[in-house]
């Protein structure tokens with residue numbers, strides 16, 4: 001079955017002034033990674049789609065080779081193709097299913113992909129993700145298992161604990177979740193009420209959710225899927241509260257999957273999106289676990305109940321920081337998918353005339369449609385590239401941390417917190433703009449865009465509510481501003497607070513200089529951070545306490561964190577586009593895209609930029 005390309009789409013593509021393969025290779029990390037990424041889904045569909053002819057498959061494969069943008073769209077049609085041919089009970093779209101049926105269908109697909117990942121020995125996390133994403137396009141019931149559950153074991157467990165537990169997770173002998181949030185507290189971790197009291201006689205912890213508000217509430221996979229949790233609770237030993245620690249807590253019987261004694265678990269009910277994730281609740285009624293079940297990489301409880309504190313009590317937060325990086329990256333790719341669908345649609349949708357009597361035009365010809373979409377294409381590239389830049393910083397800092405050097409932890413926390421907030425808010429706005437750019441058809445679930453929005457917009461809340469994350473980043477930025485005020489040495493990432501000057505050479509009648517763009521964003525960030533610091537100090541001068549003055553300045557502090565992230569993103573985009581070794585035509589285009597992104601940002605935040613001249 002040959003798949004003919006719509007002539008309007010073909011025409012639009014034929015006008016490209018660059019070779020998409022250059023970009024695709026860059027975005028996916030090189031030709032070999034890209035080949036693997038494309039091979040995996042085609043391999044699976046060939047295996048699954050009993051009646052799909054080899055010709056079809058070659059067409060798919062060729063289709064994947066030509067246009068990355070088309071790849072995503074084609075993926076959706078492959079999935080539909082597979083929908084008819086799926087070998088087992090049939091591969092049905094979950095759009096028309098009840099929540100129960102949708103969960104079961106997603107679970108069926110996820111279990112299939114889990115088995116195949118093991119049989120194919122796919123070690124690389126990205127390859128695993130690509131393989132799964134095709135088959136479980138919405139929320140994957142195993143998402144917590146794949147990421148936070150295993151990351152917590154790897155980052156909080158001792159070597160012995162990793163040796164013991166990680167193989168169980170890797171082979172799905174257990175299915176895990178990360179249970180931290182409670183009904184009464186999600187943001188304020190020091191307010192968590194679940195207790196883990198050490199019984200020195202039996203060398204066990206007694207886990208308890210003493211109040212209704214202490215019930216664990218929200219963790220993914222808790223409703224039905226998970227049989228073990230990495231659970232965060234307040235450690236009490238020798239009568240002393242030793243703060244939040246992590247514990248390996250069996251929840252359900254490994255054979256019968258029934259809740260274990262003292263455990264009450266269930267699903268929290270329908271949500272705005274993320275329908276195929278069974279977010280759940282958990283109550284613990286004096287459940288006992290052995291002392292060895294506390295994750296003791298950084299802090300320990302000795303047999304006699306002595307608490308050995310961590311070198312830094314923030315190390316228990318590392319799994320959240322790690323996952324914020326995943327969210328930062330996924331935000332850009334989610335927007336990339338949405339704007340790919342909307343742009344392809346805009347090439348094939350003909351509606352209205354530009355010239356009366358001239359016939360209906362491709363809606364992509366309207367300037368307003370181009371503005372809606374091209375700014376989002378630019379934003380998707382900016383977020384993907386800034387996420388790579390942030391991850392490079394993270395990797396270098398994390399390798400130092402693993403050797404015990406924690407000096408970069410505050411910078412890392414500030415960067416992940418602010419970028420997670422910035423990227424997810426920008427993604428949410430951008431995906432919604434793409435949906436609306438498709439008119440009525442964008443409102444159809446079949447377009448794929450509504451689910452992208454309803455699933456991923458939750459990232460503005462989970463992993464640290466965005467406002468709270470901005471305020472966390474602002475703590476670091478404000479400290480840096482105070483140090484700058486005293487002429488002290490600053491961390492590399494914030495030295496611009498001392499050096500940024502506004503000496504723009506560009507004039508309005510010439511093409512703007514890219515260095516001027518970076519300077520403008522840097523100066524805007526420095527100015528907003530300085531203003532927030534001044535507001536905080538003004539609050540103190542008015543006699544407010546430190547916390548009251550913080551609250552008094554908090555709106556500006558949030559703006560400071562977002563201005564910092566915007567600068568980091570613009571700088572990463574321009575510097576990576578200039579240094580990526582593209583051929584001239586591709587580099588020219590990408591720098592145009594970078595300018596579009598930066599100048600659109602100046603228009604959207606024109607108050608800031610006009611204020612700083």
Ligand SMILES: CCCCCCCCCCCCCCCCC/C=C/C(=O)SCCNC(=O)CCNC(=O)[C@H](O)C(C)(C)COP(=O)(O)OP(=O)(O)OC[C@H]1O[C@@H](n2cnc3c(N)ncnc32)[C@H](O)[C@@H]1OP(=O)(O)O
Nearest residue numbers: 126129143186187188189190314317321413462463464475
């Ligand atoms: C293409 C390939 C991709 C590969 C893989 C992709 C797969 C996955 C795809 C996507 C799948 C999607 C699945 C998503 C499922 C959803 C999962 C969601 C999980 C969760 O939501 S888990 C729960 C998250 N909860 C939170 O984040 C809670 C937020 N609250 C807090 O962190 C804290 O309460 C606080 C930070 C807000 C406040 O902390 P505290 O009370 O201690 O008070 P302070 O503000 O005074 O902070 C004290 C000092 O500690 C520092 N600090 C705080 N946090 C950290 C940290 N994380 N790291 C380092 N330092 C930290 C503060 O800065 C303070 O220090 P200071 O020096 O005094 O400033």
Ligand SMILES: Cc1cc2nc3c(=O)[nH]c(=O)nc-3n(C[C@H](O)[C@H](O)[C@H](O)COP(=O)(O)OP(=O)(O)OC[C@H]3O[C@@H](n4cnc5c(N)ncnc54)[C@H](O)[C@@H]3O)c2cc1C
Nearest residue numbers: 178179180181185186187218219220458462463464465467
């Ligand atoms: C889809 C989804 C999946 C999730 N998965 C998990 C999971 O697997 N495991 C898990 O443990 N948790 C999970 N969560 C819970 C998530 O981590 C929390 O919802 C999140 O941390 C926010 O906490 P909260 O819900 O208590 O909101 P709140 O903190 O109550 O936020 C409500 C409002 O209060 C404001 N606010 C709160 N504190 C401050 C402050 N200090 N300063 C200014 N404003 C403030 C916020 O900005 C927000 O506007 C998930 C949530 C969702 C939506």
